[in-house]
Amino acid sequence: MIVVTGATGNVGRTLVHALAEAGAQVTAVSRGPADTGLPKGVRHRQADLADPESLRPVLDGADALFLLVAGDSPHGILDAAKAGGVRRVVLLSSQGAGTRPESYPHPHAFERAVTESGLDWTILRPSGFDTNAFAWAAPIHEHRTAAAPFGDVGLPNIDPTDIAEVAAAALLDDTHIGHTYELTGPELTTPRERAAAIGDAIGEQVRFVEQSRAEARAQLLTFMPEPVVEGTLAILGEPSAAEQTVSPDVERILGRAPHTFAEWAARNVAAFR
Numbered sequence: 001m002i003v004v005t006g007a008t009g010n011v012g013r014t015l016v017h018a019l020a021e022a023g024a025q026v027t028a029v030s031r032g033p034a035d036t037g038l039p040k041g042v043r044h045r046q047a048d049l050a051d052p053e054s055l056r057p058v059l060d061g062a063d064a065l066f067l068l069v070a071g072d073s074p075h076g077i078l079d080a081a082k083a084g085g086v087r088r089v090v091l092l093s094s095q096g097a098g099t100r101p102e103s104y105p106h107p108h109a110f111e112r113a114v115t116e117s118g119l120d121w122t123i124l125r126p127s128g129f130d131t132n133a134f135a136w137a138a139p140i141h142e143h144r145t146a147a148a149p150f151g152d153v154g155l156p157n158i159d160p161t162d163i164a165e166v167a168a169a170a171l172l173d174d175t176h177i178g179h180t181y182e183l184t185g186p187e188l189t190t191p192r193e194r195a196a197a198i199g200d201a202i203g204e205q206v207r208f209v210e211q212s213r214a215e216a217r218a219q220l221l222t223f224m225p226e227p228v229v230e231g232t233l234a235i236l237g238e239p240s241a242a243e244q245t246v247s248p249d250v251e252r253i254l255g256r257a258p259h260t261f262a263e264w265a266a267r268n269v270a271a272f273r
Helices: 012-021 052-059 074-084 095-099 105-115 130-143 160-172 191-202 213-220 226-237 249-254 261-267
Strands: 002-004 026-030 043-046 064-068 088-092 120-126 145-149 180-183 207-211
Touching: 002 012, 012 026, 012 064, 012 160, 026 052, 052 074, 064 074, 064 160, 074 105, 088 105, 088 160, 095 105, 095 120, 095 180, 095 226, 105 120, 120 160, 130 145, 130 191, 130 261, 145 191, 145 213, 145 226, 160 180, 160 249, 180 249, 191 207, 191 261, 207 213, 213 226
Parallel strands: 002 026, 002 064, 026 043, 064 088, 088 120, 120 180, 145 207
Antiparallel strands: none
């Protein structure tokens, strides 16, 4: 049995479907109620990664765990996993854990705990998600504008569908044990270019508004801790060479190129119309 935490999220929802289609026995875990779109045969359980004890009955009898960086105690989560019989963990970390560990201490701590756990492990370090553009859904729908800082800085953002398919491969195939994968999209795109791609998808021009760093910082502080905000702004505005590198890992694992942002926008066009 494979336990998928964050099963109603951008990556987890697609991962659950991919595993079910592959014939795996899956338990979908989220803090909230069950997703009505779960595949037939997938069971849902409510649990909170911030409360490792709530995971013990969920993990009982599991073979593998897809783990988000959430909660304050990676060791408590991993202890519960071991007690339940889990042998393999696939951790969804972040690019910043490798490039800026001082700004992303939480993912870095989870990575260290997983690699030192004695369990088989695979670590996924994705770049920024294409789905971050959903933050533009309301302003694009209402007045065809999109605002972001550093409008002409390109980054290789990734479609969460690609992350989910890589995660499925890592959970089902032993050859991925002991590997850390850098997951990116196929090309660098700027915020200005991503706004234009959404405009192309909806068939109307989207006006891009460049925020100042201070404006973006104030907005991010409403839902991110300050060290993560500073690290995020550094990546968005002054990315390192590593943060602008297009990784071959998605194509190497899946046998196809990762999806472009334009493909993601076309698939999610209803959110912006």
